[in-house]
Amino acid sequence: MNLNKLKSKRIKVMEYSALSELLRVTAKPEIISMAGGLPAPEAFPFKIISALNNLVLKKHRSVSLQYGPTNGVLVLRGEIAKWLEERKMKVTSENIGITSGSQGGLDTLGKIFINEGDKIAVESPTYIGAIDAFTSYGPIYEEIKTDYDGVIPESLEKILKNKKVKFVYLVPTFQNPTGRTITWGRRKKIAKIIKKYHVLLVEDDPYNSLRYRGKPIDPIQTLVPENTIYLCTFSKVLAPGLRIGFYAAPKKLADLMVVAKQSVDLHTSSYGQYLAAEYLKTGDLKRHLPNILKIYRFRQEAMFEALEKYLPSGFFWTRPEGGMFVWVTGPKNFDSVKLYWQAIKNNIAYVPGTYFFTKQGEGKNTMRLNFTNVNEEQIDTAVKRLAKVIKNSL
């Protein structure tokens, strides 16, 4: 049997991931990794989960272990709708669907909308997991220009005016990879453009709850609910290992998501869904979130301090008010891909920024640093080493 002869076109495109090769080495225990996007294990609510395990089995019995509805269990969808009121979103359980992590939502969206060769608009740079999910359906990417305040609305309008785009994919708050947040003023402009061109907005908002200072900014969904599918997840506020994500969408689109999801995995873990539902219903999320924020705020501050202290002149970085990442930009001739193996030799890791761009060769002078899965001491050590490696290369 010749496996290569049997392969689909799409898997040939997906198969080679230079980034996976790079990241494989970061698993060594001696490496301090600022590469991943992992929450801190210290932030997991162990005792709460242990108590909820008992509650779920006792209260929901066999339903929590049985096959369930493809769009998700009703009690969780209802609790999420209530939760989203805090974000000024007006949705009911009918608008909500549960996905196997946010990734499950992204894949389903690709399945529903992307024919080979269809255009979709994404920020430059953008979230690599979304690129992975969409690429399997063969789209052409249109890159929206960004600056420190996130997406530049005029760049988005230029694309939508000239190209037929299936949807616009944005991570407006504490973006992965840059940490940037689109300002309220720009959100209003973006909403207007989305309406004007009758296009669909995919608003991916996994970091919304991880705000360490400053005031919350309402999702773009609140401005154009009829044109938006809003994605979020329990991965950053409960535990990513449970793989519980969700979306809020106009009823018709929510129903369409269910058709596609049915063929992909029937439904997301019933047990995990009841756990997440009770995490909201009991008020445990509200009680536990401050613990998570406290851990991450100190780590983020340690990251800012270390960058300030060690990085040579010519290097700049974002200063987000939340999220999990800081984005570092070096001088034009700086090459973070080349530097990567030097960093590994010095037992530190990061993600070279170029992998977050859909066009090859862009962003070679950038890198993404994670601060949630390393403690303050490790951050100081890692950034110190990083600065040394950089200085030696200049």
Next chain:
Amino acid sequence: MNLNKLKSKRIKVMEYSALSELLRVTAKPEIISMAGGLPAPEAFPFKIISALNNLVLKKHRSVSLQYGPTNGVLVLRGEIAKWLEERKMKVTSENIGITSGSQGGLDTLGKIFINEGDKIAVESPTYIGAIDAFTSYGPIYEEIKTDYDGVIPESLEKILKNKKVKFVYLVPTFQNPTGRTITWGRRKKIAKIIKKYHVLLVEDDPYNSLRYRGKPIDPIQTLVPENTIYLCTFSKVLAPGLRIGFYAAPKKLADLMVVAKQSVDLHTSSYGQYLAAEYLKTGDLKRHLPNILKIYRFRQEAMFEALEKYLPSGFFWTRPEGGMFVWVTGPKNFDSVKLYWQAIKNNIAYVPGTYFFTKQGEGKNTMRLNFTNVNEEQIDTAVKRLAKVIKNSL
């Protein structure tokens, strides 16, 4: 925003499911449903799961809640490899991958292999969930003829000789929907044909453990391991709500599955995986399985008795030694789709057999009856009513 204009070609094909419409009504509490494919809640190992919850959190701590590897956690893959030795399969953890239910494995296979218009060979009739998963990738189905002993090897050979087929999809043991098992003699012939034509076999084996009498028959995988991807699940022996499925495949194909799964859902619930791993490791599965078999054996016998007692002459049914389904065939002019609404009026439900065929209009005189999610008394009542409805229609 005009949702219809944005839709992909594939979702338009997937969207209309006549069967979903039919089955929606079966949720009413007054209906005795032989339609679903659900395990009995009485068969769930509550106490064991409760104990395993404590064990998993205590033993695996944060790893059970954190992001995990796409191919699945090592301890579970190792335990599954050991478990499969009972089925005479020679595989190691390197060959095993975890999927989000068997459905996750079927979708990933479609992603890897099916270009639009590619041919795949399936039994006639075949499992409807597989059709759902594959259809989203646009294949052309070649139907393999079957009789009481399952697939007719000569029919398979005729297809492979004349058509370029990407893979052959079979459920050789206690098939869904017919309950039939391919005999050992035929398995050997099928393995020879698979080898001869260098084709891939997808052996879907979710019901393997559910044998109530007779001797186990080894999987076809044991005869052609290099050409087979073997799919199985914890849904029938632990709990379907956890959505833990798995595959065993040659290393290269196992690795390819991982590439595709990465983009679909990153990985399956870590927590669920550790629970399944400990269910095997502690010996709980071995201890609990007899309880499940006892419940189902009595129900299956009750189903056989009721069919014998009530169905008019001209009706025949399979007598499988295990699984979850019995397949009823009526006289040529019998139409189980037409009869369906009469059955619903009499508060019973089944699945009209025609939905398990890939070519429209076939199998109108057949129906699938589930016996695992209804007790002996309900089975007697339901089949009695079914017979009455049938007699009134003839």
